[in-house]
Structures are given as structure tokens and as C-alpha cells.
Amino acid sequence: IALFGDWGAKFYFNAAIAAVIAVIVFVLLRDTPQSVGLPPVEAFRNDYPPAYSADNERTFTYREIFVEHVLGNRYLWAIAVANAFVYFVRYGVVNWIPTYLQTAKGFTFSQSSVGWALYEYAA
Numbered sequence: 001i002a003l004f005g006d007w008g009a010k011f012y013f014n015a016a017i018a019a020v021i022a023v024i025v026f027v028l029l030r031d032t033p034q035s036v037g038l039p040p041v042e043a044f045r046n047d048y049p050p051a052y053s054a055d056n057e058r059t060f061t062y063r064e065i066f067v068e069h070v071l072g073n074r075y076l077w078a079i080a081v082a083n084a085f086v087y088f089v090r091y092g093v094v095n096w097i098p099t100y101l102q103t104a105k106g107f108t109f110s111q112s113s114v115g116w117a118l119y120e121y122a123a
Helices: 007-029 041-045 062-071 074-103 109-122
Strands: none
Touching: 074 109
16 A cells, blocks of 8 residues: 555556456467367367267357357356346345444444344345
8 A cells, every 4th residue: 555655556466467467368368279270179189079060160250159058048048147136135134234233233333243244144
């Protein structure tokens, strides 16, 4: 904090490390061996599965992946909606539980803080 002079300074170092790692991964990581000019693994080892066809090696565009496999996936949408409701309830409880424990249950501030921390730990 003393180095940058504000409260957000404790995040700067971690953000810098994450940014460097993200750039390295973006530059070095590839999707398939074919994307860097190598043959498919099956051709390299001559180990084709019984139901292999040349269509298995077709690469999809990002648009095809997003539209066909993400937007059209009902299970993914169900999980996303369920997750939104879970977080809605979770953050409602996080904002409400300390006040409830102090006013309705007679907890002290430190006791309600421990109760809230235990809830977060369990979640």
C-alpha cells in the first residue's frame, strides 16, 4: 500500500502477475496440433479409432462454437439461470444476515461477523 499510496495497491501486484500470465498463455497456447502445422495425433501415431472419419478433423469457427454449442445448449442455459438465482439469494443473505443476527437474535457485532463468516465458509 505504501508503494502506490492507495487502498487498491494490494490488488496491483496480483493483477500484474495475472496479466503477464494471460499474455504468455495467449501467445503460446494453441488449440490443436494442426493449428501450428503439425499432423493430427491419430496420423502421427497411426492410431485411428474404429469410427473415425475425416469430418472429425474439421475445425469449427468461434461463431459456430458459440451459436451451435453454447447458445443452443438448453442444459447450459438452465445451469446459468440456476446460478443467477443462487447468487441472488446468496448475496441477499450476505447483506441481510449480520443485521438480522444483531436485531432479531441479539448477537453482538463480533458474533454476527462470525456467523456471517461461517455462512460464507459453508457456501
